[in-house]
Amino acid sequence: MRIGAIEAGGTKFVCGIGNEHGEIEDRISFPTEPPGITLVKVVSYFKDKQVDAIGIGSFGPIDIRPGSPTFGYVTTTPKPGWGNYNFLGTLMREFPVPYGWDTDVNAAAYGEATWGAAKGLKSCLYYTVGTGIGIGVYSEGKLVHGLVHPEGGHVLTRRHADDDFAGICPYHGDCLEGMAAGPAIEARWKVKGDELPAEHRAWEIEAFYIAQSITGAILLNSPEKVILGGGVMQQSQLFPLIRNAVKQNLNGYINANEILQQMDDYIVPPGLGGHAGLYGALALGLSALKRQVTLM
């Protein structure tokens, strides 16, 4: 099998070719420009590759409701050219194959559940903490969609006692993304996060907000694994801070060894490193192909 995989990020596109064993055989990357430029590059890449299916994990918001008139569209983004853009339809006209189509973070969660840190489990959360914050939700062996799709990066926060930063989310001010995404760190400390030393108290505050969100997500969804990726999570000193804060927040209430004794193996970096999104797109494409075969 030859499966096309597209990790359509807000700043960067990655396209690749993979197979059913979870092996990426070829890969290309380019910056995200208006679709008139970017989609031409995508189509050109896949043109002679003879793919059997394509999986796409896309920046959002996107329409993933089957039957919706705008299914397959990027919807309300301010990104030039992408608002109300028929991303999936454009590709379908060029390549009439089965498609998997989901958000970038759901794709990453699916990649991790298929070949990464949550392999063999029926549930996980995938956080990306970078320019924004997104949470992919995989529960009972399925990616969660619902009314629109998960947008967990915007949950409201309880404030850290030492933090008077107002938050920078244009919708919610001090929601999680407004307080803890990369740009919020930079706005709070007047310096980019990766220029702050590992022992700076910025990281304790950062961990506080991320841990608060993880605590709420554990209580609501009871995931079997919590995976933290994205640029900010390259600061590996965050992991022990977050694990301790989650444990303190839960205060023994969730009686599971994974939380009480094996936290180092419960809140973890992506097993697929920075490639969870592309592998996830591959897994989405594979699923679409299998679904089609089953229907025939």
Place this chain on the structure above:
Amino acid sequence: MRIGAIEAGGTKFVCGIGNEHGEIEDRISFPTEPPGITLVKVVSYFKDKQVDAIGIGSFGPIDIRPGSPTFGYVTTTPKPGWGNYNFLGTLMREFPVPYGWDTDVNAAAYGEATWGAAKGLKSCLYYTVGTGIGIGVYSEGKLVHGLVHPEGGHVLTRRHADDDFAGICPYHGDCLEGMAAGPAIEARWKVKGDELPAEHRAWEIEAFYIAQSITGAILLNSPEKVILGGGVMQQSQLFPLIRNAVKQNLNGYINANEILQQMDDYIVPPGLGGHAGLYGALALGLSALKRQVTLM
């Protein structure tokens, strides 16, 4: 078909007999006492009823992980006699039929998804706001279990500006249950909730906390319907207050008509009234029977 249904609440048990059309044909109720008393009543009720399957929605925490050595147990409850009690096993010895087994709030969510306010939808949340607060989670056509099971009543809260109540959760102090369950209302205002007039500012504060949790749950799971049941939600003045607060919290970020224009039909009371739990147990029993037939 004759399906046994057990709504095993922390203060009250309801047992019933129903059929595949969602009709409850007979019902009995008694207070929850230690299992040596209560289970004798349950067994006695079903003794000559010739049920084809039994569904149970139980107070918790309970073990719902198939394959776990304590599957079917009520686990760490302080309730006399129920801690580490093999609830399911006790019934299985008496009635060797297929069993559905889940939490009381997941059962209620399932009942509402099968015959109630979320009928035909693939996702909903079911809140019970009463002596405690529980949240049943139904996503992508499945009840969510994960590591343990959802315990969303204990999510941390951001404090209301006019509220200096400390909260009464023994684990978390001012988590949702600690701030907004019935006993918290009584502790804060020194009078039972149902003695407070509908225009008392207690209800605005109550709505603030419930809405905050709903906002977070919408962002994380994107449910197609949010159903609010339990004794406290009998205060119907809470519904418009909660809907408005959720809308304000989201601030237009979730671009769905259900939220932007049809909130009255999105955050709703149970379609099955106070019987969501028993109907849910019936639906769990039916599912167990169908699963068994499929396996044979």
